[in-house]
Amino acid sequence: MSEEILVNVTPRETRVAVVENGMLQELHIERGWRRGVVGNIYKGRVQRVMPGMQAAFVEIGLDRAAFLHANDIFRATAAPSSDSALETVLESAVDGEGEPVIAAPPVAPPTAQPQVVPSITELLREGQEIVVQVVKDPIGSKGARLTTQISIPSRYLVLLPQSKVIGVSSRIEDDAERQRLKALVSGQNGGMSGSGAAQHGYIVRTNAEGQPAEALAEDIAYLGRAWALIEQNVRTAGVGHCIYEDLSLPMRAVRDLIRRDVEKVKVDSRETCDRLRAFAAQYMPGLAEKIEHYGGARPVFDLYGVEDEIQRALDKEVPLKSGGYLVIDQTEAMTTVDVNTGSFLGQRNLEETVYRTNLEAAQAVARQLRLRNLGGIIIIDFIDMVDPEHRRQVLRTLEKSLARDHAKTTVYDFSPLGLVEMTRKRTIESLQRQLSEPCHECGGRGTLKTAETVTYEIFREITRAVRQFEAPRLLVIASPKVVARITDEESPAVAELEEFLGKSIRFQADEQYTQEQFDVVLL
Secondary structure, three states: OEEEEEEEEOOOOOEEEEEOOOOEEEEEEEOOEEOOOOOOOEEEEEEEEHHHHHHEEEOOOOOOEEEEEEHHOOHHOOOOOOOOHHHHHHHHHOOOOOOOOOOOOOOOOOOOOOOOOOOHHHHHOOOOOEEEEEEEEOEEOOOOOEEEEOOOOOOOEEEEEOOOOOEEEEOOOOOHHHHHHHHHHHHHHHOOOOOOOOOEEEEEOOOOOOOOHHHHHHEEEEHHHHHHHHHHHHHHOOOOOOEEOOOOHHHHHHHOOOOEEEEEEEOHHHHHHHHHHHHHHHHHHHHHHHHEEEEOOOEEEEEEHHHHHHHHHHOEEEEEEOOOOOEEEOOOOOOEEEOOOOOOOOOOOOOHHHHHHHHHHHHHHHHHHHHHHOOOOEEEEOOOOOOHHHHHHHHHHHHHHHOOOOOOEEEEEOOOOOOOEEEOOOOOOOHHHOOOOOOOOOOOOOOOHHHHHHHHHHHHHHHHHHOOOOOOEEEEEEEEEHHHHHHOOHHHHHHHHHHHHHHEEEEOOOOOOOOOOOOEEOO
């Protein structure tokens, strides 16, 4: 599989595109005035404790107070009785929960066995200063989601300063390699029971597979320096100050997205390219040569058709090569995907046509979820299939296509209604919500009241106004389409209304008015 990473840099916006076999798979956007805060560590103050929700709102210097649940508060007394039990959970948490990558939350050390969570009032008090890390960006009207279980990612490792367990990514399947990596990290860390320097826990990331001891040692040293700086900042920083900020988008892309199967990283900014090469030379020297400056006259995103793909990713309909299509609807509660055969007639029978369309749709759905960064609950309405084996194959294709997704996904079997329910971990706004805003005319409904409906609303408002106020004449200002309908098709009704009310009514069209807007003015 051919994979390339494209980095487009402008003064106020940076975009990173992941292209596989010539097709856009992922898009990450960072704007200078609104960088994401996932992974950042803040010194905060508890603003309000809510026992009924087992949570608290914490002031960390953002526009809205952030949310901290009792389950996300580190408690030393909640540690499991054995390190091996926690290690087992960590190993499944790294990549099973979405390995820490761009915009993914840091992995925190969970407890291995169910624990009784103390009341939030036992853990926090209003006005208390607290060090927290952001695990989810503010989304919509919701504030950021926080944890006190700090984790710091590097190229090959994730530092867990409040733990002493060393876990290995579940995506590294070779037992010998897992033991080698664990032994290397344990040795570099001074052993699990070593004395002297403070010991920390680590998660060995998938990128570490096959790496020499020197590479892991460099990461451990880097993470040690980062944690020492954080501890220093905690002592000196004021409430609401950021004491640790994650890398910029281009740096995170190099850290998290470059793998051995990536052919090239093309950067259209000479300055950014130089910084990325220096960063890669320090932390991943074997991959630094893959980074190159793109100086072509044609924009790099245009060269790969990325701009067109971004525009299509904002459409509800997604055409399939077979002639079928998807309809994707994103709402506050969930995302629905409807699969349709469209013009695809097939060559054998209806069941075969449906099966082939659903197979293609399963692959397209996986790509669209990743490209559009859709998260939360997702309902896929495949075309009904009679053959149980066809259902199994479609489900298997969907799961296989989701395998390269960095975000954690969980897919369930077909429901009795023939729907496939799944979840995808969401940490930042979807692509649509990053690039778009609700329609000013319809308020995001996706529909407008008809001119006829608005006409009758105007008639009711005229009647209401005349009963409340004395005025010999009335002026109605509305959109040209509504006024045209009133003065044409509804002119007899207007005459009847004038006679009934004993008032003169005049209508004026205004291009600035949307179809649903109007004003009734008393003269």
